[in-house]
Amino acid sequence: MARVVVLGAGISGHTAVLHLRRSLGKNHEIVMVTPNSKWNWIPSNIWVGVGKMSAEQVTFPLAPIYKRKGIEFHQALGTSIHPEGDKDHVKGFVTIKYTSPEKAGQEAQLEYDYLINATGPKLNFAATEGLGPDGHTVSVCTAGHAIEAAEKFQEVIAKLKAGQKQRLVIGVGHGTCTCEGAAFEYTFNVEHELVQVGVRDLAEVIYLTNEYELGDFGVGGMSFAQRGFQTNSKLWTESLFLERGVKAILQSHVSKVEAGVIHYEQLDGVKRTLDFDFAMLLPPFRGADIKAFNKAGEEITSELFAPSGFMKVDANYTPKPYEEWKAEDWPTTYQVPAFPNIFAVGIAFAPPHQISKPLTSATGTLIAPSPPRTGMPSGVMGKTAALTIIDQIKRGVNGKVHGASMANMGAACVASAGAGFTNGSAAAMTMYPVVPDYEKYPGVGRSSKDTFGEIGLAGHWIKYMLHIMFIYKAKARPFWFLIPE
Amino acid sequence: MDNFADLTGAPRPIDKTLKMRKNVLFQFWRFISLNVRMVAMIFRGDH
Ligand SMILES: Cc1cc2nc3c(=O)[nH]c(=O)nc-3n(C[C@H](O)[C@H](O)[C@H](O)COP(=O)(O)OP(=O)(O)OC[C@H]3O[C@@H](n4cnc5c(N)ncnc54)[C@H](O)[C@@H]3O)c2cc1C
Numbered sequence: 188m189a190r191v192v193v194l195g196a197g198i199s200g201h202t203a204v205l206h207l208r209r210s211l212g213k214n215h216e217i218v219m220v221t222p223n224s225k226w227n228w229i230p231s232n233i234w235v236g237v238g239k240m241s242a243e244q245v246t247f248p249l250a251p252i253y254k255r256k257g258i259e260f261h262q263a264l265g266t267s268i269h270p271e272g273d274k275d276h277v278k279g280f281v282t283i284k285y286t287s288p289e290k291a292g293q294e295a296q297l298e299y300d301y302l303i304n305a306t307g308p309k310l311n312f313a314a315t316e317g318l319g320p321d322g323h324t325v326s327v328c329t330a331g332h333a334i335e336a337a338e339k340f341q342e343v344i345a346k347l348k349a350g351q352k353q354r355l356v357i358g359v360g361h362g363t364c365t366c367e368g369a370a371f372e373y374t375f376n377v378e379h380e381l382v383q384v385g386v387r388d389l390a391e392v393i394y395l396t397n398e399y400e401l402g403d404f405g406v407g408g409m410s411f412a413q414r415g416f417q418t419n420s421k422l423w424t425e426s427l428f429l430e431r432g433v434k435a436i437l438q439s440h441v442s443k444v445e446a447g448v449i450h451y452e453q454l455d456g457v458k459r460t461l462d463f464d465f466a467m468l469l470p471p472f473r474g475a476d477i478k479a480f481n482k483a484g485e486e487i488t489s490e491l492f493a494p495s496g497f498m499k500v501d502a503n504y505t506p507k508p509y510e511e512w513k514a515e516d517w518p519t520t521y522q523v524p525a526f527p528n529i530f531a532v533g534i535a536f537a538p539p540h541q542i543s544k545p546l547t548s549a550t551g552t553l554i555a556p557s558p559p560r561t562g563m564p565s566g567v568m569g570k571t572a573a574l575t576i577i578d579q580i581k582r583g584v585n586g587k588v589h590g591a592s593m594a595n596m597g598a599a600c601v602a603s604a605g606a607g608f609t610n611g612s613a614a615a616m617t618m619y620p621v622v623p624d625y626e627k628y629p630g631v632g633r634s635s636k637d638t639f640g641e642i643g644l645a646g647h648w649i650k651y652m653l654h655i656m657f658i659y660k661a662k663a664r665p666f667w668f669l670i671p672e
Numbered sequence: 673m674d675n676f677a678d679l680t681g682a683p684r685p686i687d688k689t690l691k692m693r694k695n696v697l698f699q700f701w702r703f704i705s706l707n708v709r710m711v712a713m714i715f716r717g718d719h
Binding site for chain 1: 675676677679681682683684685690692693694695696699700702703706707709710711712713714715716717718719
């Protein structure tokens with residue numbers, strides 16, 4: 188009998204437990220530890236944030252699914268990993284702290300044969316003074332945050348209807364943020380709603396980003412072949428901003444937010460301020476607060492985790508300049524080298540470096556989008572780790588070690604630009620691979636056949652279809668496994 | 673100070689493009705086509 192513990196029921200961890208349970212007999216234990224009672228399809232939080240969907244439409248309770256599937260569920264936070272065990276445990280174990288109302292604050296220790304860390308991002312609002320729902324800006328990172336954002340957005344609409352001009356600033360709240368695609372989506376959904384309610388003329392919509400240019404999205408931009416010409420995501424994105432009358436401020440690091448004022452610095456080193464009536468700024472991410480200890484009880488956190496809190500896996504972490512970055516630097520198995528029975532997948536693994544070229548301002552401030560690890564790659568990583576574990580449990584040490592590198596994996600990103608069955612639109616983009624490989628694809632780093640973008644109503648339908656499909660899959664309904672990650 | 677990104681070099685879509693982006697029949701075709709391309713892309717890489 189083997190016991191697999193997964194920390195984090197997000198896109199990657201939940202995918203992993205479902206595959207593990209499907210392929211391993213009931214004599215093996217699959218254990219999920221996650222702090223929230225509900226699963227959240229995060230991409231649709233954008234629609235919650237403009238009042239187009241309710242929190243119930245993007246979340247569902249996990250306990251009934253895990254009960255039906257025979258997965259042991261602990262509503263708790265993983266707080267420490269002990270990969271060598273200790274004097275009381277021969278096997279590795281994790282310490283968890285319950286968050287469920289019945290057991291809140293209680294601790295337990297769970298032994299494992301295999302451990303998957305899928306704890307995603309810690310929303311690091313604290314990195315920028317005044318950022319976030321406890322400060323002066325809203326967020327759409329969780330369904331709860333998105334509800335608050337929708338309420339504040341309605342207040343802005345009421346003021347616009349009363350004839351007051353309003354400035355809405357949407358973007359990222361730190362120079363090292365990722366997920367620019369989500370900020371882009373929220374910008375255009377807000378703009379779309381303002382048009383729908385007939386108050387667009389009094390509203391100024393500004394996209395504030397750390398990207399060097401529009402269309403970078405933290406992946407260094409994309410090249411597309413279109414009607415016999417090579418074009419790029421910069422031109423394409425700029426065209427959308429021009430068409431929809433959205434202004435953009437680029438190359439920015441937000442250093443502080445006060446009530447109604449954003450303080451930011453740009454690459455030229457000049458510190459500027461921007462007044463706002465409504466601001467949705469995404470936070471930078473760090474890894475979950477998990478510590479690691481050896482058999483003697485000494486802390487080994489820095490051996491397992493990067494300073495960012497993300498877990499170090501089979502990547503090449505040797506620091507090197509942008510010009511020397513290689514596709515092979517990126518991990519394939521997501522195993523921790525010193526402890527191959529521990530995996531880190533999704534946002535929880537430490538990337539070897541950025542994808543976009545990192546830049547520093549004239550005063551030395553780092554303005555560098557972190558590499559996005561979006562839903563599709565996160566799901567694929569979760570499945571890959573699960574497949575390796577399944578094979579090793581079934582075949583012992585000869586079990587196949589599966590691999591899925593972001594340098595050999597595509598991603599489909601459908602960025603909503605407004606919801607509506609006949610008047611919605613979205614920018615449907617795909618890139619292959621996510622991490623450019625300049626040796627395989629000289630010049631642009633990606634396959635021009637598989638990297639493309641298109642704006643239109645079809646994109647909205649795809650985005651809505653993905654919402655339905657992934658919630659169906661996450662609920663483990665019949666044939667869920669036929670839906671690709 | 674106005675330090676907004678300069679969008680003057682960006683192409684503005686013509687009316688026909690904007691109409692086609694909303695044309696239900698044309699977009700239904702694009703929906704099928706985009707899905708096929710996306711699925712092909714997924715299966716070409718690690719998945
Ligand atoms: C607003 C927004 C919109 C987005 N839109 C898109 C999109 O359109 N398309 C797309 O592909 N991607 C999108 N993304 C990105 C996508 O949501 C992430 O790529 C994906 O959720 C990452 O999966 P994950 O499993 O690594 O982390 P998550 O899905 O965040 O899951 C992490 C889980 O771990 C839990 N956890 C945290 N700490 C602990 C701990 N100590 N112990 C145990 N569990 C813990 C969390 O509660 C959570 O359940 C969006 C992101 C945001 C914020």
